[in-house]
Amino acid sequence: MTVRTRATRAAASALIAGALLVGTAGCSFITPTATLNHYDPSDGIGAEVGDVKVRNVLAISNDDESAVSLMVTIINTSSSSGSLRMQYESAEGERIDISKPVTSGEVKSYGTEVDGDMIVIADAGIRAGQLFPIYFQFGNDSGQELLVPVMASDDVIYADLAPASALSE
Incomplete structure (x- = not known):
């Protein structure tokens, strides 16, 4: 049971880290770069x-x-x-x-x-x-x-x- 709990925790941590990464960097995918505007x-x-x-x-x-x-x-x-x-x-x-x-x-x-x-x-x-x-x-x-x-x-x-x-x- 300990192995399964560790794997579950590791998967949950990776999922949360991935969601955080996409959530904080996602704006740059849809927002135009302001430095390119004259x-x-x-x-x-x-x-x-x-x-x-x-x-x-x-x-x-x-x-x-x-x-x-x-x-x-x-x-x-x-x-x-x-x-x-x-x-x-x-x-x-x-x-x-x-x-x-x-x-x-x-x-x-x-x-x-x-x-x-x-x-x-x-x-x-x-x-x-x-x-x-x-x-x-x-x-x-x-x-x-x-x-x-x-x-x-x-x-x-x-x-x-x-x-x-x-x-x-």
Whole structure:
């Protein structure tokens, strides 16, 4: 009888251990892996326009909200050089184009450093807290419109990256 009791206990222990293993690991079989999902880890947003990656796009409004500086990082993963075209609508309803050249394999940033290259938009008619629609297009690839968040310059992180007041110039 002792042999049978030991065998029963061993089988029961193995069954419980197996159930515990399947119960605790079963979620990974039906739940998608979160690290494979694209997300924007900062205040800005991003997109891919053909072989060009547009990352951390953010507009920073100045104190009187008369202008914004555009913060953007452009990564050209293609084998060809070209220009990234950005188009927005001014406060008067006119479409404005901005074109920035980017060579093959280049990573180019605008508005990310105090003394660096900036893209200043003075006629956007937008305020902090709004979303600024900007259309991005590279080469012959179809473009994509992004709703760019507009941040206030009173945030310590962005205070030095805001443009000068357009009304005082």
